[in-house]
Amino acid sequence: MNDDERDAMIRRLAHDSLQPPPAPREEIWRRIEMERKAAVPAVATVPTVARMPVRWGRVLVPLALAATLALAFGLGRMTAPPPPSDHAAESPSRRAAEASSTAHRLVAAEYLGRTEVFLTDFRAAASTGQPDETASREARRLLGTARLLLDSPAAEDVRLRALLEDLELVLAEIAQLQRERREDLNLITDGLDQRGTLGRLRAAVPAGGTPASTQGVL
Amino acid sequence: MTEAELIAGVLAGDPAAERALYDAHVDRVWGMVYRFAGDADRAADWTQETFVRVFQKLADFRGDAALGTWIGSVAISVALSGLRKVQRHDQRETVLLDHHPARTERRADPDLATRMREAIADLAEHYRMVFLLHDVEGYTHEEIAGLLGVETGTSKARLSRARARLREALAAFA
Numbered sequence: 001m002n003d004d005e006r007d008a009m010i011r012r013l014a015h016d017s018l019q020p021p022p023a024p025r026e027e028i029w030r031r032i033e034m035e036r037k038a039a040v041p042a043v044a045t046v047p048t049v050a051r052m053p054v055r056w057g058r059v060l061v062p063l064a065l066a067a068t069l070a071l072a073f074g075l076g077r078m079t080a081p082p083p084p085s086d087h088a089a090e091s092p093s094r095r096a097a098e099a100s101s102t103a104h105r106l107v108a109a110e111y112l113g114r115t116e117v118f119l120t121d122f123r124a125a126a127s128t129g130q131p132d133e134t135a136s137r138e139a140r141r142l143l144g145t146a147r148l149l150l151d152s153p154a155a156e157d158v159r160l161r162a163l164l165e166d167l168e169l170v171l172a173e174i175a176q177l178q179r180e181r182r183e184d185l186n187l188i189t190d191g192l193d194q195r196g197t198l199g200r201l202r203a204a205v206p207a208g209g210t211p212a213s214t215q216g217v218l
Numbered sequence: 219m220t221e222a223e224l225i226a227g228v229l230a231g232d233p234a235a236e237r238a239l240y241d242a243h244v245d246r247v248w249g250m251v252y253r254f255a256g257d258a259d260r261a262a263d264w265t266q267e268t269f270v271r272v273f274q275k276l277a278d279f280r281g282d283a284a285l286g287t288w289i290g291s292v293a294i295s296v297a298l299s300g301l302r303k304v305q306r307h308d309q310r311e312t313v314l315l316d317h318h319p320a321r322t323e324r325r326a327d328p329d330l331a332t333r334m335r336e337a338i339a340d341l342a343e344h345y346r347m348v349f350l351l352h353d354v355e356g357y358t359h360e361e362i363a364g365l366l367g368v369e370t371g372t373s374k375a376r377l378s379r380a381r382a383r384l385r386e387a388l389a390a391f392a
Contacts, residue, residue, distance in 0.1 A: 003381075010384050010385065010388065011354075013330065014334060014338065016331060017330075017338075018252075018335065018338070018350075020249050020258075020261065021258060023265065025240075027262065028244065028265050028266050029240060029244075031266045032240070140364070140369065144367040151302045172295075172364050172365060173364075175367065176361060176365075190280065194278055
């Protein structure tokens with residue numbers, strides 16, 4: 001048996017041996033309904049997307065998210081703790097944790113800045129013609145970093161996590177663009193607009209863009 | 219009911235349309251995430267998360283691609299995110315446990331299908347993902363590159379390494 005024949009056997013075996021059991025449809029549906037009902041009070045002032053007319057869903061939800069982010073980041077600026085006056089009183093582990101947290105915030109800030117520049121360029125290129133293949137390559141690089149950040153302590157901030165997850169989705173779409181059609185390009189740019197991704201990115205990126213100015217922003 | 223009517227119904231908040239959309243796609247989503255998860259409890263969590271996200275983001279779906287393809291992308295995104303959490307959890311457990319009782323149990327049953335499942339589970343995550351996406355789910359290398367955030371060549375290289383490791387693992391049965 002040569003390698004090709006073995007590979008064919010492996011594919012067949014993988015299909016056969018990885019057959020899932022029947023889906024527990026009712027149990028999962030019950031859990032979905034419970035989760036969706038539980039989520040309603042948290043966004044009581046903004047109707048859920050599924051229950052509102054499409055046009056308002058597309059406008060209000062990104063606006064609400066952008067406003068929430070801007071408010072949160074503004075509060076972060078105002079409430080950032082002052083530098084500790086007595087370093088000797090802090091434990092080494094706490095200092096290490098704070099240093100790690102600061103490092104992740106700086107990396108996230110730098111990443112959001114780069115992604116904002118990329119998406120702004122992409123948006124401009126999309127309005128005047130087809131972005132070239134370098135856009136897909138850069139999207140893949142940024143996508144990899146987004147996933148690293150999602151796996152880092154930086155993603156413990158729920159707002160930053162939501163933004164990174166949206167970026168993961170749009171960057172994956174751009175990464176696949178080279179094989180797709182003009183309509184798909186429109187779909188991506190419309191998605192950017194509907195989710196308010198660029199506005200949220202700009203709200204999250206610190207003014208001045210220098211790492212030193214990011215404390216309290218993320 | 220057509221797909222467009224189904225989507226319109228869900229966006230209008232019709233519970234019957236929501237359930238119909240779920241019924242139409244749950245088996246495929248379940249199958250995909252089960253293969254990534256490797257157990258039913260995790261697969262149920264990820265299927266639930268997939269449909270919660272689908273209902274949240276359906277307003278963004280324009281219908282240029284098949285709805286099933288879009289839902290599949292959401293499911294893979296959920297599975298990737300879930301695997302990252304599992305990996306972190308497993309890394310913590312590895313520090314506490316230097317053996318894996320469940321795996322020892324499975325090795326006691328060395329039939330070919332069992333050996334295949336073990337061999338796939340033993341692959342490093344980045345090899346396993348590409349193998350499952352390409353050889354089981356039927357995605358192209360270009361699609362996998364987009365989904366995983368890697369170059370197409372990387373996807374091909376990982377598939378080649380994954381297959382080589384599986385050939386080695388199953389050599390005794392060939």
